[in-house]
Amino acid sequence: MELVLAIGIGIMTGSGVWLILRPRTYQVIIGLSLLSYAVNLFIFGVGGVKSNAAPLLGEGVDVSTLTDPVPQALVLTAIVIGFATTALFLVVLLAARGLTGTDHVDGREQPK
Amino acid sequence: MSHTILSWAMVFAQICLVLAMALAALRMARGPRAQDRVLALDTLYVNSMLLLMVFGIRTGKVIYFEASLVIGMLGFVATVALAKFLMRGEVIE
Amino acid sequence: MLPYPLLSASLVVMWLALNGFTLGHLILGSVVAVFASWGMASLRPAKPRMPKWYLLPKLVGIVLYDIVRSNIAVASILVAGRGRRFRSGFITVPLDLQNPTALAVLAVVVTSTPGTAWLEYNSLSRTVLIHVLDLVDEAEWQALIKGRYEALLMEIFE
Amino acid sequence: MILVLLVCLPFVGSLAAVVLLRTDSRVLAARMAGAVTFVALVLTAVLYPSVRDGGKVRLDLEWLPQLGLNVTLRMDGFAWLFAMLVTGIGFLVVLYARYYMSEEDPVPRFFSFLLAFMGSMLGIVLSGNIILLSVFWELTSIFSFLLISYWHNNAAARDGARMALTITGIGGFCLLAGLLVLGHIVGSYDLDVVLASGDLIKAHPLYLTALVLILIGALTKSAQVPFHFWLPNAMAAPTPVSAYLHSATMVKAGVFLLVRFWPALSGTYEWFMLVGIAGISTLILGAYFAMFQQDLKGLLAYSTISHLGLITTLLSLGSPLAAVAAIFHMMNHATFKASLFMAAGIIDHETGTRDMRRLSGLLKYLPITGTLAMVASAAMAGVPLLNGFISKEMFFAEAVETHADSVLDRILPYVATLAGAFSVAYSLRFIHMVFFGPPPTDLPKPKPHEPPHWMRFPIEFLVLACLVVGIIPSLSIGPFLHSAVISVLGDRTPEYSLAIWHGINTPLIMSLIALVGGAALYVVMKDYLAKCDNGPPLFRHLGGQRIFERVLVTVSWKWARWLESNLGTRHLQPQLRLVAAAGFLAGAVSLYLAGFSPKPLAFKDVDPIFAAVWAIGAFCALGAAYQAKYHRLAALVLLGGAGITTCITFVWLSAPDLAITQLVVEIVTTVLLLLGLRWLPKRSEKVDNSVSFSARSRRFRDFLLAISCGFGMFLFSYAIMTQPVPDAIASYFLDKAYSEGGGRNVVNVILVDFRGFDTMGEIAVLAIVALTVFALLRRFRPAPDSIEKPEQQRIQNAFDAERPERSAGDTVRDYLLVPSVIMQWMFPVIATFAVYLFLRGHDLPGGGFAAGITMAIAFLLQYLAGGVRWAEDRLRILPLRWMGFGLIMAAATGMGAWLLGYPFLTTHSQYIEVPFIGKVPAASALLFDLGVFSLVVGATVLILIALAHQSVRMHRVRGLDAPKAEEN
Amino acid sequence: MSGWQQHLIIAPIVIPLIAGALLLFFDERQRVVKAMISVVSTLALAAVAINLFRLANGGGGAGAFDGVYLLGNWPAPFGIVLVVDRLSALMLVLAAILAIPALVYALARWHAAGAHFHSLFQFLLMGLNGAFLTGDLFNLFVFFEVMLAASYGLLMHGSGPMRVKAGLQYIAVNLAAALCFLIGVSAIYGSAGTLNMADLALRIGEIEGERRMLLEAGAAILGVVFLIKAGMWPLNFWLPGAYSAAVAPVAGIFAIMSKVGIYVILRLSLLVFGQGESAGLGLNVLLYGGMATIAFGTIGVLASQALGRLASYSVLVSSGTLLAVLGLSNGEVTAGALFYMVSSTLTIGAFFMLIELVERGQDAGASVLAVTMEAYGDADEEEQEVEIGVTMPGTIAVLGTCFAACGILLSGLPPLSGFVAKFAMLTGMIGMGASADQPVPASVWWIVGLLILSGLAALISMTRAGIRTFWASMEGTVPRVLVMEMAPVMLLIALTLTLTIKAGPAMHYMEETVRNLQQPRTYIDAVINARRAGVAEASGPDGGGGI
Amino acid sequence: MSSIEHAADLPAWAALAVAFFLVVGAGLTLIGTIGFVRLPTFYERIHAPTLGTSWGTGGVVMASMIFFTVLSTRPVVHEILIGIFVTVTTPVTLMLLARATLHRDRAEGNPDVPGEAPAQVLVEDGAATKAD
Numbered sequence A: 001m002e003l004v005l006a007i008g009i010g011i012m013t014g015s016g017v018w019l020i021l022r023p024r025t026y027q028v029i030i031g032l033s034l035l036s037y038a039v040n041l042f043i044f045g046v047g048g049v050k051s052n053a054a055p056l057l058g059e060g061v062d063v064s065t066l067t068d069p070v071p072q073a074l075v076l077t078a079i080v081i082g083f084a085t086t087a088l089f090l091v092v093l094l095a096a097r098g099l100t101g102t103d104h105v106d107g108r109e110q111p112k
Numbered sequence B: 001m002s003h004t005i006l007s008w009a010m011v012f013a014q015i016c017l018v019l020a021m022a023l024a025a026l027r028m029a030r031g032p033r034a035q036d037r038v039l040a041l042d043t044l045y046v047n048s049m050l051l052l053m054v055f056g057i058r059t060g061k062v063i064y065f066e067a068s069l070v071i072g073m074l075g076f077v078a079t080v081a082l083a084k085f086l087m088r089g090e091v092i093e
Numbered sequence C: 001m002l003p004y005p006l007l008s009a010s011l012v013v014m015w016l017a018l019n020g021f022t023l024g025h026l027i028l029g030s031v032v033a034v035f036a037s038w039g040m041a042s043l044r045p046a047k048p049r050m051p052k053w054y055l056l057p058k059l060v061g062i063v064l065y066d067i068v069r070s071n072i073a074v075a076s077i078l079v080a081g082r083g084r085r086f087r088s089g090f091i092t093v094p095l096d097l098q099n100p101t102a103l104a105v106l107a108v109v110v111t112s113t114p115g116t117a118w119l120e121y122n123s124l125s126r127t128v129l130i131h132v133l134d135l136v137d138e139a140e141w142q143a144l145i146k147g148r149y150e151a152l153l154m155e156i157f158e
Numbered sequence D: 001m002i003l004v005l006l007v008c009l010p011f012v013g014s015l016a017a018v019v020l021l022r023t024d025s026r027v028l029a030a031r032m033a034g035a036v037t038f039v040a041l042v043l044t045a046v047l048y049p050s051v052r053d054g055g056k057v058r059l060d061l062e063w064l065p066q067l068g069l070n071v072t073l074r075m076d077g078f079a080w081l082f083a084m085l086v087t088g089i090g091f092l093v094v095l096y097a098r099y100y101m102s103e104e105d106p107v108p109r110f111f112s113f114l115l116a117f118m119g120s121m122l123g124i125v126l127s128g129n130i131i132l133l134s135v136f137w138e139l140t141s142i143f144s145f146l147l148i149s150y151w152h153n154n155a156a157a158r159d160g161a162r163m164a165l166t167i168t169g170i171g172g173f174c175l176l177a178g179l180l181v182l183g184h185i186v187g188s189y190d191l192d193v194v195l196a197s198g199d200l201i202k203a204h205p206l207y208l209t210a211l212v213l214i215l216i217g218a219l220t221k222s223a224q225v226p227f228h229f230w231l232p233n234a235m236a237a238p239t240p241v242s243a244y245l246h247s248a249t250m251v252k253a254g255v256f257l258l259v260r261f262w263p264a265l266s267g268t269y270e271w272f273m274l275v276g277i278a279g280i281s282t283l284i285l286g287a288y289f290a291m292f293q294q295d296l297k298g299l300l301a302y303s304t305i306s307h308l309g310l311i312t313t314l315l316s317l318g319s320p321l322a323a324v325a326a327i328f329h330m331m332n333h334a335t336f337k338a339s340l341f342m343a344a345g346i347i348d349h350e351t352g353t354r355d356m357r358r359l360s361g362l363l364k365y366l367p368i369t370g371t372l373a374m375v376a377s378a379a380m381a382g383v384p385l386l387n388g389f390i391s392k393e394m395f396f397a398e399a400v401e402t403h404a405d406s407v408l409d410r411i412l413p414y415v416a417t418l419a420g421a422f423s424v425a426y427s428l429r430f431i432h433m434v435f436f437g438p439p440p441t442d443l444p445k446p447k448p449h450e451p452p453h454w455m456r457f458p459i460e461f462l463v464l465a466c467l468v469v470g471i472i473p474s475l476s477i478g479p480f481l482h483s484a485v486i487s488v489l490g491d492r493t494p495e496y497s498l499a500i501w502h503g504i505n506t507p508l509i510m511s512l513i514a515l516v517g518g519a520a521l522y523v524v525m526k527d528y529l530a531k532c533d534n535g536p537p538l539f540r541h542l543g544g545q546r547i548f549e550r551v552l553v554t555v556s557w558k559w560a561r562w563l564e565s566n567l568g569t570r571h572l573q574p575q576l577r578l579v580a581a582a583g584f585l586a587g588a589v590s591l592y593l594a595g596f597s598p599k600p601l602a603f604k605d606v607d608p609i610f611a612a613v614w615a616i617g618a619f620c621a622l623g624a625a626y627q628a629k630y631h632r633l634a635a636l637v638l639l640g641g642a643g644i645t646t647c648i649t650f651v652w653l654s655a656p657d658l659a660i661t662q663l664v665v666e667i668v669t670t671v672l673l674l675l676g677l678r679w680l681p682k683r684s685e686k687v688d689n690s691v692s693f694s695a696r697s698r699r700f701r702d703f704l705l706a707i708s709c710g711f712g713m714f715l716f717s718y719a720i721m722t723q724p725v726p727d728a729i730a731s732y733f734l735d736k737a738y739s740e741g742g743g744r745n746v747v748n749v750i751l752v753d754f755r756g757f758d759t760m761g762e763i764a765v766l767a768i769v770a771l772t773v774f775a776l777l778r779r780f781r782p783a784p785d786s787i788e789k790p791e792q793q794r795i796q797n798a799f800d801a802e803r804p805e806r807s808a809g810d811t812v813r814d815y816l817l818v819p820s821v822i823m824q825w826m827f828p829v830i831a832t833f834a835v836y837l838f839l840r841g842h843d844l845p846g847g848g849f850a851a852g853i854t855m856a857i858a859f860l861l862q863y864l865a866g867g868v869r870w871a872e873d874r875l876r877i878l879p880l881r882w883m884g885f886g887l888i889m890a891a892a893t894g895m896g897a898w899l900l901g902y903p904f905l906t907t908h909s910q911y912i913e914v915p916f917i918g919k920v921p922a923a924s925a926l927l928f929d930l931g932v933f934s935l936v937v938g939a940t941v942l943i944l945i946a947l948a949h950q951s952v953r954m955h956r957v958r959g960l961d962a963p964k965a966e967e968n
Numbered sequence E: 001m002s003g004w005q006q007h008l009i010i011a012p013i014v015i016p017l018i019a020g021a022l023l024l025f026f027d028e029r030q031r032v033v034k035a036m037i038s039v040v041s042t043l044a045l046a047a048v049a050i051n052l053f054r055l056a057n058g059g060g061g062a063g064a065f066d067g068v069y070l071l072g073n074w075p076a077p078f079g080i081v082l083v084v085d086r087l088s089a090l091m092l093v094l095a096a097i098l099a100i101p102a103l104v105y106a107l108a109r110w111h112a113a114g115a116h117f118h119s120l121f122q123f124l125l126m127g128l129n130g131a132f133l134t135g136d137l138f139n140l141f142v143f144f145e146v147m148l149a150a151s152y153g154l155l156m157h158g159s160g161p162m163r164v165k166a167g168l169q170y171i172a173v174n175l176a177a178a179l180c181f182l183i184g185v186s187a188i189y190g191s192a193g194t195l196n197m198a199d200l201a202l203r204i205g206e207i208e209g210e211r212r213m214l215l216e217a218g219a220a221i222l223g224v225v226f227l228i229k230a231g232m233w234p235l236n237f238w239l240p241g242a243y244s245a246a247v248a249p250v251a252g253i254f255a256i257m258s259k260v261g262i263y264v265i266l267r268l269s270l271l272v273f274g275q276g277e278s279a280g281l282g283l284n285v286l287l288y289g290g291m292a293t294i295a296f297g298t299i300g301v302l303a304s305q306a307l308g309r310l311a312s313y314s315v316l317v318s319s320g321t322l323l324a325v326l327g328l329s330n331g332e333v334t335a336g337a338l339f340y341m342v343s344s345t346l347t348i349g350a351f352f353m354l355i356e357l358v359e360r361g362q363d364a365g366a367s368v369l370a371v372t373m374e375a376y377g378d379a380d381e382e383e384q385e386v387e388i389g390v391t392m393p394g395t396i397a398v399l400g401t402c403f404a405a406c407g408i409l410l411s412g413l414p415p416l417s418g419f420v421a422k423f424a425m426l427t428g429m430i431g432m433g434a435s436a437d438q439p440v441p442a443s444v445w446w447i448v449g450l451l452i453l454s455g456l457a458a459l460i461s462m463t464r465a466g467i468r469t470f471w472a473s474m475e476g477t478v479p480r481v482l483v484m485e486m487a488p489v490m491l492l493i494a495l496t497l498t499l500t501i502k503a504g505p506a507m508h509y510m511e512e513t514v515r516n517l518q519q520p521r522t523y524i525d526a527v528i529n530a531r532r533a534g535v536a537e538a539s540g541p542d543g544g545g546g547i
Numbered sequence F: 001m002s003s004i005e006h007a008a009d010l011p012a013w014a015a016l017a018v019a020f021f022l023v024v025g026a027g028l029t030l031i032g033t034i035g036f037v038r039l040p041t042f043y044e045r046i047h048a049p050t051l052g053t054s055w056g057t058g059g060v061v062m063a064s065m066i067f068f069t070v071l072s073t074r075p076v077v078h079e080i081l082i083g084i085f086v087t088v089t090t091p092v093t094l095m096l097l098a099r100a101t102l103h104r105d106r107a108e109g110n111p112d113v114p115g116e117a118p119a120q121v122l123v124e125d126g127a128a129t130k131a132d
């Protein structure tokens, strides 16, 4: 499990980093989304991963077998904040595109 | 015996579904047109939903049901928006 | 109080299905359903009249049966692959049905059934364009849709 | 206390003058300044008894006692003498300026600056704490800047002021550093302690550091070579300023400092060499340059430089007698040079020029001023019976002595004589060219005449002083000088005599040689000097100020700009590259240094289905990265694929809450990005596909960085995930979630209770972002190429328009006719589902956030189905209200705990027995969650709708040609 | 937890939150009401901050106030805690004191330049205060995001291509940084099992082997984030663009934002990573990075044509100074650095607000031309010599005086607090060699040199700019400046003057602050032993006593 | 992955029924998706996923319902909601997508798709009043 997840995180991070280094704002926003997936999964993973051990209490549930709920709570917050910032970045890139006429991250085209 | 069959059925179902997902992803990447990709995404959603339901059976827990329900109930919203974008070039007019 | 009784009832059922069939949830579900149907009322949808709603199960039965049948049919086409030739095509079906809800139900039926896909409805000419995966005889399909589904829907909704 | 009064009074006066700025009265400001200066003079004079014969007046006020910085004021004989000079000449200058300044000049400002300068100068003189001294030191730089640039509409004044400030500012910073080092050596910043620790200082390894830094401070201030060039440029100041600052006081501050620290720093070889070289070269160069000046004030400025060089040279020698001579010459120079500046000012004032080539024969017009100037010049030249003679004799006497055996020692007598000759020459030239010869012909003001008597009075007074001191030195200046000398030299005070006549000795012969030689020199050079350009031959075009300006412009402007653009960037990509690289390196380097070695990978417990799901996810992520440039929709769809993988992972690994939240967010994000996509420019692979080599290499570098980061994250996350944490705080939450938090869904209880404060912050973020989005979009202006409706709509509208039986909007209406029915009917269903998610959150997966987004999706769907107008016709959503309510609800729930005496966000939970329903969980956290729900609905809807409205808005703007196109 | 005073700790967060939320109920047209709410909230904040400052400084009587607030009444390592100690109280006061002038300034005109200014402003304060108060790493992330989100909005307040372009870069960099923040925090949680800073400080000693390596890697990644916020070269290129693009009152309040990074570095480095194997590496990064930042800032100060960029580079100089000085890790020097931080924040705040007033009457193109001409030394020949003074309009005189004051403050000339601050740091640094009879370290001389050079650069640049603005182009129209806009600037400058006069007591406070920071045990005990309300506990003998 | 927790309590008939529905549901879904990849035109491909959304979903829903109902010895029917929602919403997406494709093809002049509103219908219903 850990191995698969770690490889997944690595690939998403790599793709995301590649994209945020690109010149087009849309590439950057997709990159940021990928990176936030990767980071959310990373946070999620730090508590150790277990299958079928959701932190839901009930009769006869052995608490010690449950997975760590803290990273999950952190990820939830991170998802929300990630959503908010993605929305914001989108609108800012639209505004920049509107005002500068280009979708280049610097607000003007680079000479080739 | 019946439980062995169930186990194998479960394995079979998961393999089928994950293969189906892979094929959908393939179509998603290959296109050729935008509509193919959108349809592939929708298919991927549904296949994932089914995979999650099978996972629910496998674990014997109903707590994963909501995730499937969310896909079933709300998954189409994204596809609708994508389709409308293709048709009108704009999602909300 | 209850602008859409059928909707409210369905929502209560949905609530109970989600939460379990208890008296408490019946009450809670009813409250939620009432609020939800008020919300629906604010959308002012064309209010569907269903004088013969009791015919709905019949429709559901027919459709379920057709879906099973066409599942098998389409699956066999796909499994057979290139071996079996099939011809897909567009057909135009003129419709008498005008009620949007009824049209929606028909669209759901046609689309849910593997092998047929509702493409576009033209409100001026009142025709629908349908794509059929295995189009052997155009007239047969037209008859099927008009006779098997539209007639029943006309009966339910008008 | 008088000391405080003495230092503060001028500053108070300065502020008072600022108040007078608004009045028109010129006289009032001058009178006030005069009164203040006079009072200061009297106060100083009154203190004489206390400082006579080595007495000291001292006052300590705490300022920053921990660091040894206190307001310590201290007056000894030397300080007294200097204070008298500052206040006395200050008074005369004020008097002079009262008449000098023009009608149009804003006089109050002038006096304000002048008084403030006087206060700062007194501060330097009276500081008993070396840091305090440097405070006042810098203040004199600042006020001198303001005074030099008083006529700031004059470019020369601005440049001169700036140069003065830059040079003396550099000096001031160095001085401060030097004094800090000195304080470090001594262990105190108290002047008395420092002065008493001479041996300690000279023996310390940091002595040279301190010395060099302090000398830079002193030498810059006193305009010593090679920092001398600011002084001639400062002559753009009004003449009273020159008379005061550039002859009597500020430039003396440097030599004052040398005298002040003479006991502590002098006497070493380093001191001798550094101070000596500076002093001797200044002495000779200043005198030489002075001869070739055409500007009266320029001549006086170089002369001042030369005389300061003389003083410096004396101080370099390290002998007590030389120090006496130095102190004495400081006073003498102040008197004659101030009077000369004032005389020059009168000449300028009356004739309108200071250019000696245009001036001639003025004695006829200005007989009294001319006579006074002649006497003062004679003092400057060192003519007997004048004060300048006596101190110069003392200098010559010291020059022939041997102090530290070196080249300097051997050349000093010759240099001194030569400089003396030069000074005779330029003094003669000043008198001869201005007052004698034919009447002037091309004066800007044709009829010069004597100024008002009171304007001349200061000169008269000073010239009188020159004479008195020159004739009866021991009776006039003697006792005061003595007090000063013993306060500096203490037990090392030498025997000295202030007599005019010491018999025929070497110094006298040197004086005679200088006088005769100087006169001869002038006679020889007279004709050349009358016509030559300003400045000495050879050096004329190599002015220090020119070099300084060039260097300053090059270093502070050209190099700085080049460095700024090469060490920094204004582009985003390199910045993000740096952030990524820094993050990668921070992790990698610290792991490497700690000796981290990656664990062997464990393949055995891998679930193949899960692995397959991730293969799909990775495929989608890579695909999205590949397609994002040219196939935006494809990238978006592939991103969705990566998202669903994430969601499956959450389910698989026991996080149903995350899965639900991730899903709903995913959906909203997709719609959001699509809403944005409409405004982005078309991008086609076929059009811009030319790739340069540099772009290729940049890409390769980025690719390597991406691979590194990805690989790093893989290793890092694998290491962390396989590293179980035995005693995490998590166990507490699992234990107490039900018993104390009242919920079975531990994640939710953490979110709304244990760490509810995080959630409150998180919803605040959402609210802020929504507001920002709204604010930005209200000013949204699409790019010109996006204003038009999308191509699809244009085609469809054209189609509708050209068919007679169709009306506008038929296509889209037909398009949505059937689907919209279903989408509408989904509204109550999704809303009910949202309520369901909300209510069960505390015990099972769900919660306010997921519910809120779900509700927002219900609204969104109606916008998708019917468009903005249709939806808003029916649903009056007031997102701001939802948001405000949500935030207040959350905060109010938190504050509710106060009423019961508990801290913010303390929750109360219990199960209430409700008839028919049974046990119902009733945690106050639910109310908090309601706040979350409400805010999330409001914020999400606001963001989506604000974005959606842009299409309608554009439509409205262009609406004239297609009115009511989309309406029912 | 006892006494109503205890609840004051949460007030700096709740007050702006509620004010910001209430503002949403009013239309943009009800400007007066909005302004009133905002002003009342900000004043209340200042009152609370000053009260907390007093309490933290031992004013509340021993035992009555322990400075720890258990949110949700959960005990310390589990719930989130807020902690008021001298350092956080100082930051709270600084933020509040900067906020009032900025708000008043904005009320004159800028608050109407776009939607929701006041809400965003309040949320910014909430974020700042939260970041200063929180004792929990993840909560710190949340408040960082609150602060940053609000700063995004405020930065682009008034819109326009320059602001939006700057905003795009600013946001992109900060989003990347936020991701690093999450990685860092979760790595720390993953290896230490806690998020509470005090608890982390307790546990860190016991963590060994691979877990410690991972923890340190997480901390290093976290450090990068704070260095980005603090503006360390080469991670600071976003800053000049962003700060100079913001409208004046926003840039004014931004003056404290870069200090948040410094604050956190100071807090965490002394509390958690004060000792241990990796402490040295971190300190070296701070030291050399800080020095590079001073150098870069100095270059930028010299190279700036526009005043806004000059001010932004001054922020960098200030940050660099603080980082380098913190890298020396010396108590006395750190106390001086705190003083410097206060002084430079007030200065830069005032300067940003002043710039807009000064530039209001000017033609932007003309000033650029003036610089160019000056740079090539052509200006002198063209002007004739005039020896008659020009009477300055009162407005210009006041602006000029304030400008001069800013110049003096930035270059560290006496008599204002900039000098005292530099003196305090320099005297501490040069004194570093004194104690054990060892020589002053070479790095100290480098910093001394850089500090002097940076002061000189500020002097040169400010004189150049001042001459150009006030003297060389007198024909420019006199800007219309309202008292409401001038007063805030003057207030801030007056504060620096007060700081100079009260340097003794102020330094005393800073020294006490540093002493507290150097004894993390007190902080840790206060947090871990903080008592829950209404829960009878047989816990340790003393949890109180103040920190 | 082959172990099924909690499944030991399941009676044989239920296990077999669950197995059957799982195999049918997942199998149909896979077949549908294979078709989705293999069919040559979009209009044909659009039929393929409906296998998954009809009986593919139906099978898995049935399996789940039987499994949990038998396991918890009370009716667990909420999975039926998934079936209903998928059935109701899939047509919406397919319709919108198909129609969008039709338009794109027409705009590009693709000869394989029928034109907008065939001519003879126009003649017939030209004067007809609009619906609604």
Ligand code: NA
Residues within 6 Å of the ligand: C110, C111, C112, C113, C114, C115, C116, C117, F047, F050
């Ligand atoms: Na179908």
Ligand code: NA
Residues within 6 Å of the ligand: D800, D801, D802, D803, D804, D805, D806, D807, D808
């Ligand atoms: Na028409």
